[in-house]
Amino acid sequence: MLGNPVRPYPVTATAVGNCLGPSAREVEAKLREGVSGLAPCRWQLPFQTFAGEFAGELSALPSSLASYDSRQARISLAVLSPMRPALDRARSRWGAERVALVIGTSTGGILETENAFASHLAGSGIPKSYDFERQHAFGAILELLRLDTGLRGPGYVVSTACSSSGKVLGAARRLLDLGAADAVLVGGVDSLCQTTLRGFHSLEVLSATRTKPFSSERNGINIGEGAAFLLLEREGDGPARLLGVGESSDAHHMSHPHPEGLGARAAMEQALAQAGLLPADIDHVNAHGTGTVLNDAAESKAIGSLLGDKVPTVSTKGFTGHMLGAAGATEAVFAVMALEKGFIPASLGADPLDPTLGIQINLERRDLKCRAVLSNSLAFGGSNVSVLLGATR
Secondary structure, three states: OOOOOOOOEEEEEEEEEEOOEOOHHHHHHHHHHOOOOOEEOOOOOOOOOEEEOOOOOOOOOOHHHHHHOOHHHHHHHHHHHHHHHHHHHHHHHHOHHHEEEEEEOOOOOHHHHHHHHHHHHOOOOOOOOOOHHHHHOHHHHHHHHHHHHOOOOOEEEEOEOEOHHHHHHHHHHHHHHHOOOOEEEEEEEEOOOHHHHHHHHHOOOEOOOOOOOOEOOOOOEOEEOEEEEEEEEOOOOOOEEEEEEEEEEOOOOOOOOOOOOHHHHHHHHHHHHHHOOOHHHOOEEEOOOOOOHHHHHHHHHHHHHHHOOOOOEEOOHHHHOEOHHHHHHHHHHHHHHHHHHOEEOOOOOOOOEOOOOOOOEOOOOEEOOOOEEEEEEEEHHHEEEEEEEEEOO
16 A cells, blocks of 8 residues: 655645534534534425525625625635635745636536526516626636635636545645646535435435434435635645545446445545555544445445544534535545544434444544544545545644
């Protein structure tokens, strides 16, 4: 497993907001307390489910950016706000043209199109304020964030379903390795919308109750919304280092994971090889852990076969729901919290555990000094990514 390690890059700043709270401070407090942000969905739906609705006021965009206004845009700017001093320092240090921006999303601003179409069906016509290119299209969030931050380095959007904002960390490492940038702002954002809520219900994987990852009673996912961002720099001080990013595509099935978790295992193996670490070096796994019967079984096989049955493993989707395109970045920030703050949260909803899974699921918050943490994101179509983050001291 040991190889020639790739260069580690410091994570110099992070930001996160979701149904647990609009800022990292509030999110961390709920993770420590074991308090879920999932609640009965308030949206008009022909079925019952729980959802993770963003906690906090979402202000309208400033007039100069009003043409980009959408729920996704409002969540992005609200969550990114505390990072502005760090972004200003990076822009001043490296130059705006040397700071790249890579964002993951799976829904884009589809909610705005849903609302515009509903207005049309109601006889009111398409709202004059509706702009597909600036409110729905994936590139809209990239344009908005470049305008808001003043970053002018390479920029693009990654959309690979639920692995989207895990894969942006791999993109960041490549940009830094190639010398195409000296710093990279990465992140993920998705908002709730009818399309995802109804779509996952039609797949019969949406739970009517609060999700229960790794439980013998698990019966599906809840959808959440929010955003998370990480700033990686060529040099600098920060709470964590990016050690490796493993990616694989097993293409086993359009929506089912490989039953043996082969793609997930391959991604974790790559991440370890890039870092020059052994399986025994991993202190904690933030699992994809969606709460579906097939995902949790396949991922458990991958983790157990590679890392053994002693590594504390958690799914944080019992706190936030499945945030789709925002999940990877969000859980990478949770991994940074584990490294910096010395704790791993409970895997909410896992009790009673499925005894057939054969890995160590953390049922209560645990104080643990972590040196290396894996964060997995496993998407439809077999698009898998495993992000390996390490402590700075």
